[in-house]
Amino acid sequence: MSKEGSTEAPIRHPIDFESPDFLNPEKLDSEMRRVFDICHGCRRCFNLCDSFPKLFDMIDESKNEDVESLSSNQFAPVVDACTLCDMCFMTKCPYVPPHDFDLDFPHLMLRYRMAQKKKVHYLLFLDN
Numbered sequence: 585m586s587k588e589g590s591t592e593a594p595i596r597h598p599i600d601f602e603s604p605d606f607l608n609p610e611k612l613d614s615e616m617r618r619v620f621d622i623c624h625g626c627r628r629c630f631n632l633c634d635s636f637p638k639l640f641d642m643i644d645e646s647k648n649e650d651v652e653s654l655s656s657n658q659f660a661p662v663v664d665a666c667t668l669c670d671m672c673f674m675t676k677c678p679y680v681p682p683h684d685f686d687l688d689f690p691h692l693m694l695r696y697r698m699a700q701k702k703k704v705h706y707l708l709f710l711d712n
C-alpha cells in the first residue's frame with residue numbers, strides 16, 4: 585500500500601498510447617470522471633492554473649454537485665485551460681504513482697487532446 589503525500593520523487597509511467605484502450609471513448613470518459621472526482625475531493629491545485637478552478641466551479645454548479653452530474657461535452661474547457669506546465673504532477677499531487685490512485689493529470693489532458701485530434705481527422709476524412 586502506497587503512502588499518501590510521500591516525500592519521494594513521483595514515478596512517471598510512459599504514456600501508453602499504443603494500448604487499444606488509450607483512445608477508447610468510454611474508457612477515456614471513465615478515466616476523466618475518476619480523476620476529476622478525486623481532484624474535486626482534494627482541491628489542492630485550486631490556484632495552480634485555470635484548469636482546476638474551471639473544473640471545481642463546473643462540478644459545484646452541477647445538479648448534484650458531483651462529477652456524475654456533468655455531461656462529457658463539458659470536459660473540453662478544463663483540458664483547453666491546461667498549459668501542460670506539469671506543476672500539479674511534479675509539486676502538488678499526493679496521488680501520483682506509486683500511489684494506488686495512479687493519478688497523472690497532465691498525461692490525462694494529453695490523452696484527451698490526442699482523442700480530440702483523432703476525431704477531427706476522422707471527421708475531415710469523412711468530409712472528403
Ligand code: SF4
Binds near residue numbers: 667668670
Ligand atoms: S499541468 Fe495543466 S492542470 Fe497541471 S498545473 Fe499545469 S496547467 Fe494546471
Ligand code: SF4
Binds near residue numbers: 636676
Ligand atoms: S491533481 Fe492531485 S493534488 Fe491536484 S487537485 Fe487533483 S488530486 Fe489534488
